[in-house]
Amino acid sequence: MSMIVKRKELSFWERLYIPALISGFKVTLSHFFRPNVTMQYPEEKWVLPEGYRGAPLLVKDQEERTKCVSCQLCEFVCPPKAIRITPPGPEANPECGNIEKEPEEFEIDMLRCIFCGYCQEVCPEEAIFLQQDYSLIGTQRDQMVWDKEKLLEEGGIHQDDIMKWKNK
Amino acid sequence: MAKAETKKNLESEPVVDTLTVTVDGKAVEVPKTMPDPMDGRPIPTTMIQACKLAGAEVPHFCYHPKLPVAGNCRMCLVEFGTLAMDKNRKPIVDAEGQPVVRKMPRPAIACATPVSPNMEIYTQSEGTVEMRRAVMEFLLINHPLDCPICDQAGECRLQEYSVDHGQGASRFVEQKVHKPKQVDLGPRIMLDDERCILCSRCIRFTRDIAGDDALGFVDRGSHSTLAHYPNRPFDNNYTLNTVDICPVGALTSKDFRFQMRVWFLKESSSICSGCATGCNITVGSRENRIYRFTPRENDAVNSSWMCDAGRLDYKWVGREDRLKNVQVRNNDGVLVPSDWSRALGEIADILREVPEDSVALIASARLSNEELYLLNLLAGKLGAVTDSIPRKGDKDALLVHADKNPNMNGAIATGISTKRPGSKLKLIAKGIKSGALKTLIVFGENLSACEMDDELLSTLEHLIVCDILPNETTASADYLLPGCSHLEKRGTFINAKGRVQKFMRAAEQPGDSRPEWEFLLELLKRIDGTNGVASIEGLFNQMAADVPALDGVSWGDLGETGVSIEI
Numbered sequence: 001m002s003m004i005v006k007r008k009e010l011s012f013w014e015r016l017y018i019p020a021l022i023s024g025f026k027v028t029l030s031h032f033f034r035p036n037v038t039m040q041y042p043e044e045k046w047v048l049p050e051g052y053r054g055a056p057l058l059v060k061d062q063e064e065r066t067k068c069v070s071c072q073l074c075e076f077v078c079p080p081k082a083i084r085i086t087p088p089g090p091e092a093n094p095e096c097g098n099i100e101k102e103p104e105e106f107e108i109d110m111l112r113c114i115f116c117g118y119c120q121e122v123c124p125e126e127a128i129f130l131q132q133d134y135s136l137i138g139t140q141r142d143q144m145v146w147d148k149e150k151l152l153e154e155g156g157i158h159q160d161d162i163m164k165w166k167n168k
Numbered sequence: 169m170a171k172a173e174t175k176k177n178l179e180s181e182p183v184v185d186t187l188t189v190t191v192d193g194k195a196v197e198v199p200k201t202m203p204d205p206m207d208g209r210p211i212p213t214t215m216i217q218a219c220k221l222a223g224a225e226v227p228h229f230c231y232h233p234k235l236p237v238a239g240n241c242r243m244c245l246v247e248f249g250t251l252a253m254d255k256n257r258k259p260i261v262d263a264e265g266q267p268v269v270r271k272m273p274r275p276a277i278a279c280a281t282p283v284s285p286n287m288e289i290y291t292q293s294e295g296t297v298e299m300r301r302a303v304m305e306f307l308l309i310n311h312p313l314d315c316p317i318c319d320q321a322g323e324c325r326l327q328e329y330s331v332d333h334g335q336g337a338s339r340f341v342e343q344k345v346h347k348p349k350q351v352d353l354g355p356r357i358m359l360d361d362e363r364c365i366l367c368s369r370c371i372r373f374t375r376d377i378a379g380d381d382a383l384g385f386v387d388r389g390s391h392s393t394l395a396h397y398p399n400r401p402f403d404n405n406y407t408l409n410t411v412d413i414c415p416v417g418a419l420t421s422k423d424f425r426f427q428m429r430v431w432f433l434k435e436s437s438s439i440c441s442g443c444a445t446g447c448n449i450t451v452g453s454r455e456n457r458i459y460r461f462t463p464r465e466n467d468a469v470n471s472s473w474m475c476d477a478g479r480l481d482y483k484w485v486g487r488e489d490r491l492k493n494v495q496v497r498n499n500d501g502v503l504v505p506s507d508w509s510r511a512l513g514e515i516a517d518i519l520r521e522v523p524e525d526s527v528a529l530i531a532s533a534r535l536s537n538e539e540l541y542l543l544n545l546l547a548g549k550l551g552a553v554t555d556s557i558p559r560k561g562d563k564d565a566l567l568v569h570a571d572k573n574p575n576m577n578g579a580i581a582t583g584i585s586t587k588r589p590g591s592k593l594k595l596i597a598k599g600i601k602s603g604a605l606k607t608l609i610v611f612g613e614n615l616s617a618c619e620m621d622d623e624l625l626s627t628l629e630h631l632i633v634c635d636i637l638p639n640e641t642t643a644s645a646d647y648l649l650p651g652c653s654h655l656e657k658r659g660t661f662i663n664a665k666g667r668v669q670k671f672m673r674a675a676e677q678p679g680d681s682r683p684e685w686e687f688l689l690e691l692l693k694r695i696d697g698t699n700g701v702a703s704i705e706g707l708f709n710q711m712a713a714d715v716p717a718l719d720g721v722s723w724g725d726l727g728e729t730g731v732s733i734e735i
């Protein structure tokens with residue numbers, strides 16, 4: 001069943017649209033004198049709060065040694081299975097000494113990663129940290145899978161005070 | 169009836185006297201003696217065995233049910249009580265006439281202390297729990313806490329007990345004792361002496377089971393170190409078993425080292441196909457890649473051990489040159505890729521037409537019983553002469569069998585081979601040469617090893633070959649069907665002693681290859697149009713009803729450890 005809705009008749013003042021126009025301009029004008037709030041991204045960037053969880057990245061210690069020992073706990077704990085580690089295999093790496101191993105390959109699929117921080121929490125070697133990068137760009141899916149080299153490069157040096165392997 | 173007896177004969181044990189002990193307040197009746205792990209003669213039951221029968225776990229490192237007792241780790245210390253005696257060694261009784269049990273002032277190691285009548289064992293008492301904590305603390309004093317780089321992590325007794333019985337933090341502030349690391353103990357074993365807890369399991373295994381007294385401790389006190397005999401590497405054929413029984417990550421397999429963390433491995437029950445002993449194994453695989461074999465306990469076959477050669481015999485499964493496509497020889501004489509339905513259709517057309525006595529079938533004794541059974545049915549329909557190829561090699565006194573075929577008894581039981589395998593091969597070769605045999609079906613064998621080279625094979629009208637890896641015979645085939653290794657399918661083998669054992673699937677087969685029993689069923693259906701069983705369970709049960717030696721054993725009877733039959 002159709003229904004006819006009766007329109008409200010406009011008054012004479014309302015039909016003269018000039019007053020409405022003027023009140024609109026008043027709002028616009030008042031904004032000219034307010035402080036600026038729009039951020040000019042990407043030229044300007046956020047100051048991220050402490051504890052912000054961005055991309056998980058591998059770090060080196062002060063002696064430029066890859067801290068990760070390929071224990072694969074992060075691969076196990078990662079909820080979306082974003083991490084994939086290739087263990088080094090039986091051939092000993094003489095440079096590693098008693099640490100004996102580091103990953104042959106370490107990949108994080110940044111499209112899968114949900115930045116939960118479990119990998120950082122589980123890591124027994126303090127080798128992976130969620131850092132501040134949030135704007136991860138790639139034009140193809142495989143560019144979003146970061147390999148060991150890229151993760152270490154972006155991750156930088158961790159100023160470590162324990163130096164677990166120093167005298168080993 | 170005969171079946172029930174044969175099935176029982178290995179599992180039943182002679183009746184022995186029992187006595188009653190109380191474990192944590194629960195009374196259990198335990199046999200007075202148990203067989204010695206080394207020679208089987210009866211020796212008094214120990215507290216650890218009684219506790220196991222009562223369902224109470226006593227943590228232990230050095231005790232192993234298959235090895236002589238050493239009693240050196242002290243992890244199994246428990247408090248216990250025995251009957252109180254008066255001056256005349258008569259049991260004291262209370263007002264109700266019940267014998268009085270008094271707690272002993274000192275604890276004892278459960279692995280080496282025999283039980284006595286009315287003994288009470290307290291596995292959860294305050295004193296016992298405190299002793300375990302203390303033993304753990306001592307063991308961890310010099311232990312490198314390097315679980316993240318240790319291959320044992322995830323299956324390490326020390327880790328597990330540390331969680332269950334240890335304390336959260338270390339009180340040790342002194343410098344730890346350092347010992348040799350990455351010691352090359354032998355061709356297959358790497359030793360880390362810092363992780364060794366000196367339980368001596370490896371020493372006892374190699375001395376008492378493998379019969380090669382190669383390992384021992386040198387130096388004293390906290391500097392005690394496991395070492396091999398100078399200038400003699402630890403290289404017998406059973407060394408990798410020490411990696412399994414080492415409760416920590418001191419002994420690691422060079423082959424499996426740093427390949428994959430153990431918690432990622434999917435475990436499938438299977439059988440080693442290296443020889444006719446048929447050791448039970450657990451296959452560790454991840455994402456279709458096989459990483460390792462470990463022995464699976466079966467006292468009727470391999471106890472808890474397996475040989476190194478069998479253990480490392482898995483790499484060919486993942487080889488790049490595996491046969492992955494169905495191939496058919498075209499009119500120009502070139503093998504070209506085809507597909508299953510076309511190839512099976514053409515093979516069925518050929519086999520339906522072949523005259524009697526013009527076909528030979530050679531089937532490998534590395535195929536499963538089900539497949540050999542189907543091949544024998546096929547041979548029966550075609551009136552074909554059949555045989556298997558024997559494979560002989562070295563043997564030893566422990567496990568390794570001279571027959572390197574895992575299923576020769578299956579080939580004999582299903583009728584593919586006579587009691588003298590290989591006896592008809594000469595006849596077949598002669599038949600081909602004379603032109604009497606025009607069609608040859610080969611499953612899983614390279615015939616160039618038995619005097620049938622490609623020149624001879626090229627005189628055949630039809631050569632139908634199924635195999636896993638390429639060889640001379642597959643190169644001559646008119647129809648080449650890609651099959652599966654036993655790790656990629658289910659089925660059963662019969663070992664040298666007549667144990668029927670099943671194996672489960674651990675990985676997916678590559679490319680277009682298919683389990684042989686699957687496409688053999690299809691081929692048989694195509695040849696005579698009948699509709700039969702479609703599952704491996706059904707096929708096994710049908711075979712067991714048909715093959716007299718199997719005597720009606722069902723797939724369900726096989727369980728994890730198999731069934732013994734008369735052979």
Ligand code: SF4
Binds near residue numbers: 077116
């Ligand atoms: S942050 Fe979470 S999702 Fe991302 S890699 Fe680490 S564990 Fe995986």
Ligand code: SF4
Binds near residue numbers: 069071
């Ligand atoms: S948890 Fe840490 S040490 Fe272990 S693999 Fe991951 S990043 Fe490497």
Ligand code: SF4
Binds near residue numbers: 326
């Ligand atoms: S042996 Fe066990 S406790 Fe010792 S480092 Fe290895 S995993 Fe850790």
Ligand code: SF4
Binds near residue numbers: 394
């Ligand atoms: S290497 Fe392993 S099995 Fe051998 S004594 Fe040491 S801890 Fe025990």
Ligand code: FES
Binds near residue numbers: 229245
């Ligand atoms: S298990 Fe009893 S002392 Fe080691």
